[in-house]
Amino acid sequence: MRRRKTIVDVAKECGLSQATVARVLNGQKNIQVKGNTRERVLSAAQKIGYSRNALAASLRRQKTNTIAISIADITNPFFPELIKAIQDTMRQYGYSVIQLNNEWNPDIEQEHFQYMIQTCVDGAIISPSHPTTNLDPLGIIPFVLLTNSEDFPAYDTVGNDSKEGMNLALERLYELGHREIALFVGGSMSSGSSWRLEVFHNFYERKGLEAPTNMHVDCEFSINSLISFEKARNSMEKFLAGSNLPTAVFASNDILGLATLQVANDKGINVPDQLSVVGMDGIFSGEVSYPPLTTVNKNRAEIGRMAALTLIEKIKQPIGWETKKLTLPCNLIERGSTGRA
Amino acid sequence: MRRRKTIVDVAKECGLSQATVARVLNGQKNIQVKGNTRERVLSAAQKIGYSRNALAASLRRQKTNTIAISIADITNPFFPELIKAIQDTMRQYGYSVIQLNNEWNPDIEQEHFQYMIQTCVDGAIISPSHPTTNLDPLGIIPFVLLTNSEDFPAYDTVGNDSKEGMNLALERLYELGHREIALFVGGSMSSGSSWRLEVFHNFYERKGLEAPTNMHVDCEFSINSLISFEKARNSMEKFLAGSNLPTAVFASNDILGLATLQVANDKGINVPDQLSVVGMDGIFSGEVSYPPLTTVNKNRAEIGRMAALTLIEKIKQPIGWETKKLTLPCNLIERGSTGRA
DNA sequence: CTTCTGAATGATAACGTTATCAATTTATGC
DNA sequence: GCATAAATTGATAACGTTATCATTCAGAAG
Known part of the structure; x- marks a missing residue:
């Protein structure tokens, strides 16, 4: 089986050091390379079919650009739209989203928390399966709760009134x-x-x-x-x-x-x-x-969006954060099932 | 900020080498350690609050135990149940699932394929957004398509008749x-x-x-x-x-x-x-x-399950695989909206 | 033609695991 | 007791990036 191409392969191909290659391929905009080298690297990468290994990068940078959503059940009609809004918003900010269902089972929910820690997600949006859900295992992972209850007074929450x-x-x-x-x-x-x-x-x-x-x-x-x-x-x-x-x-x-x-x-x-x-x-x-x-x-779209934005803020400013509690208004949609008494 | 505990910290704590610690913490069942050492490692890990870093492990093992699902739109009522079935089945086999929505947009779909490669997923289940979706970028990632059309004759597919x-x-x-x-x-x-x-x-x-x-x-x-x-x-x-x-x-x-x-x-x-x-x-x-x-x-539950099982098989046996095409029967559910002419 | 400056590039040490092989300890048979 | 085998354990090199520091190089000033 053909081994995956790495940054070193690109370096060999274009005769530059892997450091330079890395700079071109993944450096921010404000890096210093001669226009010439940039092209050499890019075409070499293109030629041998290089693709960045996100695992290695995440490991090194201690940042995965991935967040997790923990909900009870994706088949519950309430959730898909919410998830979509979160995904959309996160995408705009360069984050990917892992969605986990716990089937209202606290044990699975706890397993998922472990999973989040192990995979080093940068943050989490959580709809607690029960009012007693233990969130301590999340440790230092920044998270936002999807709930309107007063069951979690000490945490950041986004919910409806x-x-x-x-x-x-x-x-x-x-x-x-x-x-x-x-x-x-x-x-x-x-x-x-x-x-x-x-x-x-x-x-x-x-x-x-x-x-x-x-x-x-x-x-x-x-x-x-x-x-x-x-x-x-x-x-x-x-x-x-x-x-x-x-x-x-x-x-x-x-x-x-x-x-x-x-x-x-x-x-x-x-x-x-x-x-x-x-x-x-x-x-x-x-x-x-x-x-x-x-x-x-x-x-739900708004809840998802706000939860995502709040989480992003919290990720960016991990110290000195003060608990945020967002309560969005509901609105009455009058359709055919109501009329005068 | 307190650094995350690693296998080395555990080793220090219990006075054993990191190799031994790794064996206890992540080795298969058939490893050789004295009952005594096992306990020393486990309690040390427990004590300092060690949690395995999946990124590092995946990088080293060249295996993430993660698969991706690519669909058009999670808010389409057809999908949630399908996804749930995939997640359930995959969970049983130790895989996590990343779910990606492309909004019927081929460009986003292609981005998602890139994402799959970069994050080194072990496999993918894909509901092509269009009959013309280009699957070549997936490279060597094993995948199964969710479709019943004859648009993809050369690929593994699971769908309904x-x-x-x-x-x-x-x-x-x-x-x-x-x-x-x-x-x-x-x-x-x-x-x-x-x-x-x-x-x-x-x-x-x-x-x-x-x-x-x-x-x-x-x-x-x-x-x-x-x-x-x-x-x-x-x-x-x-x-x-x-x-x-x-x-x-x-x-x-x-x-x-x-x-x-x-x-x-x-x-x-x-x-x-x-x-x-x-x-x-x-x-x-x-x-x-x-x-x-x-x-x-x-x-949909059955489609999801079969797609998952097929993918797992394919992941385990990457060479000598012959294309599988599964067509599951539909069934008529008679409810109140039909009667004699 | 030096010397100095800043820009561009290169070498290399992490990140935290796992897997390989070597070293050590323990058990076994004579 | 000693040689030998088997069971444990230890040292260390990957995995593929990124970030830091050192080096080289081109250009400007004297």
């Missing part, structure tokens, strides 16, 4: 005349359920109304979107078969919202005439559903 | 009594449109029927799923406003199928009573639509 987003939806439903709003939450969202309930009750209190009782639908939420959807359907079916019906449903994510839509359609409940539905996240499926799903949109 | 899949759908629609089937294709799918038309006509011929005229709906297909959806809606709206209506629509992908569903719902055309719709791909949105979309499913 979900509470405010939820209020946006409730306020709009109120404006449309809805008073009997059901709250549909996925159970296993760790800390998720409780604050949602809180926001819900605060909202009614603010309006001087009694929060409706028996309007709280809870379903198991799995690590698999499809299974979650199935469970959500079942819960919603049971709920809508009951006696006290809401005029609107606020679902704490789009999967739950879509399940609500499907059940309503099946039961012949017209959306939005008889029932309004609002989801949360803004995933693609919500745009192609029937009717298209009104949702509290999280701007 | 889309023609057979399309026939599956048409046959089933025929069985359900449909004779007036519309073919809905996205225009810019390079080689896609033509063979679909061919399969369509062959099908009618086989049945001894005249292929219906004016039953061919064409729409621009963009690199962005959302824009495509919008254009698909417009095309389908125009078509369904016409005089000769089909009893069924075969859409060449799920996005087009979902657009058809939405237009039909809007027009008060009952699916499946008045119109049956079949899509292709089996993306998530098709499961949560109303009604759930019948589709020709491509088993």
